[in-house]
Amino acid sequence: MNWEQLLSLRRQGDVNKRLRNEQDETRLGFDVDYDRIIFSSAFRSLQDKTQVIPLSKTDFVHTRLTHSLEVSVVGRSLGRLAGKKIIEKHPYLKEIHGYQFNDFGGIVAAAALAHDIGNPPFGHSGEKAIGEYFKTGNGIKFKELLSEEEYQDIIDFEGNANGFRLLTQDRAGVSGGLRLSNATLGAFMKYPKESLPKKPTNHICDKKFGFFQSEKHIFKEIAEDLGLHSRSDDGTISFGRHPLTFLVEAADDICYTIIDFEDGINLGLISEDYALEYLIKLVKDTINTKKYNSLEYMEDRLSYLRALAINTLIQDAVAIFIEHEESILNGTFEVSLLDKSKFKAQIEDIISLSVQKIYQSQEVLEKEIAGYTIISDILDVYIDALIGKKNNTASNYHKLILRTLPGFYQATNVSLYQIVLNTCCYVASLSDSAAVHMHNKIKGKTL
Structure with missing residues (x-):
């Protein structure tokens, strides 16, 4: 896989290639993707869909909508930071084709915004x-x-496949669904394979599936335009991930790990005493103890710890992404970015406590x-x-x-x-x- 192809601005129905250096800098194609998602009726319905607590009447508990917005913000930071490193490493992307590091942030932000759009x-x-x-x-x-x-x-039935259907499905008078860029659709696709065969492997692409039979021709066209790595030798449709999918996934993983934990404490399901104990290794290098101790209210203390913890995991995820760029591009990187994190033990401890105290x-x-x-x-x-x-x-x-x-x-x-x-x-x-x-x-x- 190569970055020029992976950053395709082509949309469903396009006859000609869209060139980055011909884009209107005031509103890039990837910005259009974001706008189309946020104004869609499917996205609006997320305001009343469960994130952690189903049908919760508590104002501060996250819905799918607030979760998606937060994942998008984290994804934008991940994309920009990684994009800056990629542009430095592959200067032809900027010098010849006109790509900027913000383009990476725009793609990841849009895909992250839509990541839960198909969930029931x-x-x-x-x-x-x-x-x-x-x-x-x-x-x-x-x-x-x-x-x-x-x-x-x-x-x-898979929410990811339903999301792809919502984003791409033809309707009367509306060809190509939201008509997002192929780069954004590729980054959205966490599991670029059909529902069969089920492959009991350790590769993250095989964990679930990403499109229904009704959309497989659309997916195949997008995958081929992006130059995704084919993983099938038996005629079925199975591809390697778009590299930026790993950043979309990391944004989601970071948010639900840290913010669901925060919700649990705010709800009284988890004692505040666990907050610093479980987050200390993530925040110890950046915490201002004097500031933390001056915060009178629990919500403010949690908010401060959450911001520091998320920033630590963003920096760590980007470092892992850049370190493994080659294997990500050739399709041999088989796990999520946070599975390689130096904070993996802390992440697993937080998730385990959340499962015990919140999800159950x-x-x-x-x-x-x-x-x-x-x-x-x-x-x-x-x-x-x-x-x-x-x-x-x-x-x-x-x-x-x-x-x-x-x-x-x-x-x-x-x-x-x-x-x-x-x-x-x-x-x-x-x-x-x-x-x-x-x-x-x-x-x-x-x-």
């Missing part, structure tokens, strides 16, 4: 709930009606359980209604139900796979509150 309501349990409906619930009847790859797409807290578990029932019931009703419409057997109830679906999801002149996948993606598009509201409606509950 109720956190990661929402993904599992959709998959379980088809694996062990009423949706198991579709196993014999879909191809092996299509069935795998839905039983392992009674409030989280109870609301994730409710999410399973809500998602299963909504899928049941809408899939039955859509198939009834396709087969001309829809009941009056089904016809009423379908009137509550956005027009884009009502199409039945498509394959069974498309109907089922569209319904999954509709459910995934719902915010936590909207899913609860919809469930109440279909169950006839008084609102």
